[in-house]
Amino acid sequence: MQEDTLSPPISPEKRDRVVIRFAGDSGDGMQLAGARFTESSAAFGNDLATFPDYPAEIRAPQGTIAGVSSFQVHIADWDILTHGDEPDVLVAMNPAALKANLRDVASGGLILANEDAFDDRNLDKAGYTSNPLTDGSLSGYHVMTAPMEKLTKLAVATTGVKGRNVLRSKNFFALGLISWMFNRPTEPTLDWVRQKFGADTPVGQANIEAFRAGFNFGNTTEEFHHTYAVPPAQLPSGTYTTITGNQALAWGLVAAAQSAGLTLFLGSYPITPATSILEEIARLKHFGIKTFQAEDEIAAIGVSLGAAFAGHLAVTTTSGPGLALKSETLSLAVMTELPLILIDVQRAGPSTGMPTKVEQADLMMAMYGRHGEAPLPIVAPRSPSDAFATAMEAARIALKYMTPVILLSDGYLANGAEPWRVPDFDHLPKHDVHYATEVNGPDGVFYPYARDPKTGARPWAIPGTPGLEHRVGGLEKQALTGNVSYDPDNHELMVAARAARIAGIADDIPEAEVHGPDDARLLVVSWGSTYGSVRAGVNNANRDGYSTAHVHLRHLNPFPKNLGEVLAGYEKVLVPELNLGQLSALLRARYLTPAVTLSKVQGAPFMANEVTKKIIELLEDQS
Amino acid sequence: MTTTTEPRYTRADFQSDQEVKWCPGCGDYTILASVQNLLATLDFDREKHVFVSGIGCSSRFPYYMNTYGIHSIHGRAPAVATGVALANPDLTVWVITGDGDALSIGGNHIIHALRRNVNLKVLLFNNQIYGLTKGQYSPTSETGKKTKTSPMGSLDYPFSPVSLALGAEATFVARTIDMDRDHTTKILEAAYEHHGTAFIEIYQNCNVFNDKAFQLLTGREVRDTNRIYLEPGERIVFGENNEMGVVLGIDGAKIVRVEDVGLDAIQVHDPTRPNPGIAFALSRLSHGPTGPTPIGIFRNVQRDTYGDLLRAQIEQAKDRNKATSIADLVEQHGTWTIE
Numbered sequence: 001m002q003e004d005t006l007s008p009p010i011s012p013e014k015r016d017r018v019v020i021r022f023a024g025d026s027g028d029g030m031q032l033a034g035a036r037f038t039e040s041s042a043a044f045g046n047d048l049a050t051f052p053d054y055p056a057e058i059r060a061p062q063g064t065i066a067g068v069s070s071f072q073v074h075i076a077d078w079d080i081l082t083h084g085d086e087p088d089v090l091v092a093m094n095p096a097a098l099k100a101n102l103r104d105v106a107s108g109g110l111i112l113a114n115e116d117a118f119d120d121r122n123l124d125k126a127g128y129t130s131n132p133l134t135d136g137s138l139s140g141y142h143v144m145t146a147p148m149e150k151l152t153k154l155a156v157a158t159t160g161v162k163g164r165n166v167l168r169s170k171n172f173f174a175l176g177l178i179s180w181m182f183n184r185p186t187e188p189t190l191d192w193v194r195q196k197f198g199a200d201t202p203v204g205q206a207n208i209e210a211f212r213a214g215f216n217f218g219n220t221t222e223e224f225h226h227t228y229a230v231p232p233a234q235l236p237s238g239t240y241t242t243i244t245g246n247q248a249l250a251w252g253l254v255a256a257a258q259s260a261g262l263t264l265f266l267g268s269y270p271i272t273p274a275t276s277i278l279e280e281i282a283r284l285k286h287f288g289i290k291t292f293q294a295e296d297e298i299a300a301i302g303v304s305l306g307a308a309f310a311g312h313l314a315v316t317t318t319s320g321p322g323l324a325l326k327s328e329t330l331s332l333a334v335m336t337e338l339p340l341i342l343i344d345v346q347r348a349g350p351s352t353g354m355p356t357k358v359e360q361a362d363l364m365m366a367m368y369g370r371h372g373e374a375p376l377p378i379v380a381p382r383s384p385s386d387a388f389a390t391a392m393e394a395a396r397i398a399l400k401y402m403t404p405v406i407l408l409s410d411g412y413l414a415n416g417a418e419p420w421r422v423p424d425f426d427h428l429p430k431h432d433v434h435y436a437t438e439v440n441g442p443d444g445v446f447y448p449y450a451r452d453p454k455t456g457a458r459p460w461a462i463p464g465t466p467g468l469e470h471r472v473g474g475l476e477k478q479a480l481t482g483n484v485s486y487d488p489d490n491h492e493l494m495v496a497a498r499a500a501r502i503a504g505i506a507d508d509i510p511e512a513e514v515h516g517p518d519d520a521r522l523l524v525v526s527w528g529s530t531y532g533s534v535r536a537g538v539n540n541a542n543r544d545g546y547s548t549a550h551v552h553l554r555h556l557n558p559f560p561k562n563l564g565e566v567l568a569g570y571e572k573v574l575v576p577e578l579n580l581g582q583l584s585a586l587l588r589a590r591y592l593t594p595a596v597t598l599s600k601v602q603g604a605p606f607m608a609n610e611v612t613k614k615i616i617e618l619l620e621d622q623s
Numbered sequence: 624m625t626t627t628t629e630p631r632y633t634r635a636d637f638q639s640d641q642e643v644k645w646c647p648g649c650g651d652y653t654i655l656a657s658v659q660n661l662l663a664t665l666d667f668d669r670e671k672h673v674f675v676s677g678i679g680c681s682s683r684f685p686y687y688m689n690t691y692g693i694h695s696i697h698g699r700a701p702a703v704a705t706g707v708a709l710a711n712p713d714l715t716v717w718v719i720t721g722d723g724d725a726l727s728i729g730g731n732h733i734i735h736a737l738r739r740n741v742n743l744k745v746l747l748f749n750n751q752i753y754g755l756t757k758g759q760y761s762p763t764s765e766t767g768k769k770t771k772t773s774p775m776g777s778l779d780y781p782f783s784p785v786s787l788a789l790g791a792e793a794t795f796v797a798r799t800i801d802m803d804r805d806h807t808t809k810i811l812e813a814a815y816e817h818h819g820t821a822f823i824e825i826y827q828n829c830n831v832f833n834d835k836a837f838q839l840l841t842g843r844e845v846r847d848t849n850r851i852y853l854e855p856g857e858r859i860v861f862g863e864n865n866e867m868g869v870v871l872g873i874d875g876a877k878i879v880r881v882e883d884v885g886l887d888a889i890q891v892h893d894p895t896r897p898n899p900g901i902a903f904a905l906s907r908l909s910h911g912p913t914g915p916t917p918i919g920i921f922r923n924v925q926r927d928t929y930g931d932l933l934r935a936q937i938e939q940a941k942d943r944n945k946a947t948s949i950a951d952l953v954e955q956h957g958t959w960t961i962e
Contacts, residue, residue: 285940299702306706463691473694
């Protein structure tokens with residue numbers, strides 16, 4: 001095997017950042033190409049953020065707009081916040097990929113097209129009446145083409161792959177070409193192929209040869225005279241790994257169970273885009289973890305609640321439609337006061353909506369979507385890596401306050417990746433958990449609903465503990481004894497006690513932290529996955545001379561206790577959300593804040609410049 | 624039952640301090656007493672029993688047991704109980720449910736618990752009516768039943784709980800009658816001994832909304848001619864003088880006069896057959912009950928429980944992969960260092 005034929009190009013042009021989008025048919029392997037480019041960039045030391053975007057259909061009709069799958073990656077030599085507003089480079093494997101993505105490409109950006117796919121049939125399927133590569137319609141861009149299919153066929157001819165498999169490697173051709181153009185190290189990709197497919201298998205060899213062919217095509221073809229270098233970022237020193245949001249949630253749950261000294265139990269039912277949490281945890285059984293793929297969403301939370309009663313750190317994962325089905329059991333968890341973590345990886349709704357697209361429209365359902373007065377804590381991660389700490393925080397609250405907790409992630413965080421500076425795992429926060437072992441009432445009586453004076457939490461007495469036999473259930477509980485009670489005063493007392501216990505968590509979470517100048521007149525408030533775009537949007541506005549502050553919320557219920565005071569300090573409050581204004585409504589109701597909503601419901605994350613534009617509009621508006 | 628030592632418990636040890644609030648004359652009282660009596664005779668720690676129920680009259684049961692218990696959500700008891708059983712294999716987990724709870728709103732959960740063979744004891748109180756909501760037809764009510772929601776007669780064709788459980792390949796399936804304390808105790812004890820999901824249909828009289836639904840099997844004059852006791856290893860005969868019997872043919876099980884076919888032609892009952900086909904045929908003899916009805920253990924076979932398999936898989940995973948910390952996971956995932 002030749003290892004040294006891939007020589008690096010000479011004198012590249014330096015760039016501090018670049019955004020590349022790989023786009024093709026769902027079967028073209030664009031997610032894989034993007035992920036490999038990401039890994040080699042991570043290994044190279046760039047900061048990065050990614051945005052995989054794909055249709056819900058596994059294989060939509062080939063060559064159509066509906067079947068286009070894309071993967072955007074932003075690499076930089078500085079600490080970036082977003083996956084990039086506009087791609088500087090679009091890799092288009094067919095006409096549909098070009099058509100679906102062109103409107104996002106930066107003007108003057110580079111379009112690298114697989115010219116072999118631009119035949120009459122594919123042009124027609126994408127709705128083109130003439131070939132955009134040759135008809136002059138792309139004059140505002142820098143267009144480069146390569147016969148990727150022809151060259152891939154030639155490159156893999158000796159590897160033994162046959163039939164349809166021959167062209168399967170064309171994503172590696174594209175990856176090789178882009179890797180050459182951006183001076184990526186090649187070894188991480190080649191190593192990965194050898195590990196994944198085997199160095200000596202036909203498929204492994206075909207992928208390697210296609211990758212080399214793409215790389216060398218750039219090196220030897222005069223059309224590709226130019227390469228770019230994005231130097232490593234000056235990130236804080238430490239050990240890094242790339243991580244997606246769902247992976248971080250999975251690992252955060254594992255870490256939480258370990259620091260609490262409890263067995264992790266995950267009851268779940270597959271649903272996009274939450275499924276990969278179950279998949280990740282299911283392969284970690286060697287940690288002593290129990291996973292259970294239930295018959296439906298309702299059973300998934302039911303088994304988890306049963307496991308919680310019996311003493312496990314119980315979790316259930318889902319997306320919006322599943323949250324709706326689980327709401328009855330969440331109410332039971334509120335009534336029985338058992339620790340339970342529900343992770344909702346939000347997607348565009350209502351109903352089946354757009355399962356692979358991002359939205360933040362489940363906030364109100366998380367907040368109020370239960371029968372009766374059933375408050376529970378809500379937390380939301382702000383980035384893929386932040387999901388680790390947020391999962392641990394959800395577990396801390398659930399265990400300390402004996403309550404179900406909802407963690408609101410979303411489809412953007414689920415699949416998006418970024419470098420994660422690995423924390424010191426020996427010094428993660430410890431969750432101090434004690435099962436009850438002694439009676440707590442007079443005359444040897446156990447009171448399952450006696451409350452801890454500080455937290456309001458009831459004792460966790462698990463089956464198998466002698467002398468603490470007790471019954472929990474959905475009927476209203478008498479204070480202390482936990483017996484069924486229809487007493488009106490007791491009901492009012494218990495409703496208030498459950499609410500006070502959750503509200504009291506505000507004393508146990510960090511205060512809202514304001515980012516930005518002291519003299520700002522406008523405060524931007526955001527939550528969840530919009531953090532990167534909103535923070536970048538605020539920074540851009542401030543760089544342009546505007547004075548804007550930003551608060552990003554991890555805790556949505558209860559809110560940080562200084563939030564009302566913070567909000568009151570600004571003339572204007574802007575709340576950008578991927579919904580029609582749900583956090584805005586909560587802030588207005590709670591603090592009488594005249595919050596302005598910046599809404600986006602396109603199944604796509606904010607671009608930073610959309611936030612900047614709104615900030616400027618509000619600050620220029622003198623009314 | 625022969626015991627050499629004094630029983631550790633009395634029935635009172637299993638009675639909670641809560642007043643039992645079923646209607647006077649309800650069949651649930653007898654079942655409660657049978658269960659409490661059985662548990663008192665067992666050499667098994669009280670704190671390791673967990674009773675999980677759904678919603679309905681029968682589902683109040685856990686409140687009356689001085690054990691651990693969860694009164695959960697309509698239909699969901701098998702799911703909640705599955706979580707308890709998987710969390711701690713040392714527990715004996717009982718599911719108390721009814722015909723509406725288990726077969727209507729919770730139909731999905733019951734079949735999946737049965738096929739997985741989770742270690743649960745499921746007691747289905749079948750009274751063929753919705754009692755707690757005051758008398759609507761249930762999924763086991765006979766077709767044509769007139770209730771407040773079916774004033775012209777119900778259109779639904781009823782489930783046979785035993786057939787359903789056998790269809791889901793439950794490893795232990797039995798039927799008993801609330802009033803027959805001895806038989807109930809015998810079946811409960813066999814269910815307790817079974818490792819896996821044990822499913823017991825208990826014909827339970829609702830004397831307020833569906834009185835005498837099981838009259839054929841409980842009425843003094845008719846019960847002996849209508850109860851077909853299934854005894855392992857015995858020929859399936861019944862009637863005052865065992866003059867009736869059950870044979871198997873191409874159309875399933877059939878009731879015959881023994882003298883017409885000869886005793887040798889009568890089916891011998893064997894609940895341990897791996898194939899549930901014959902048990903299913905027996906369950907089709909009477910639907911309702913509308914005539915002579917088998918009671919006893921239809922099926923009793925051994926199969927690995929879900930919990931055993933889960934724990935074995937965890938041990939296997941531990942042998943294969945020595946990573947035990949998040950740091951190990953990250954290392955396996957691949958890292959790079961920035962100085």
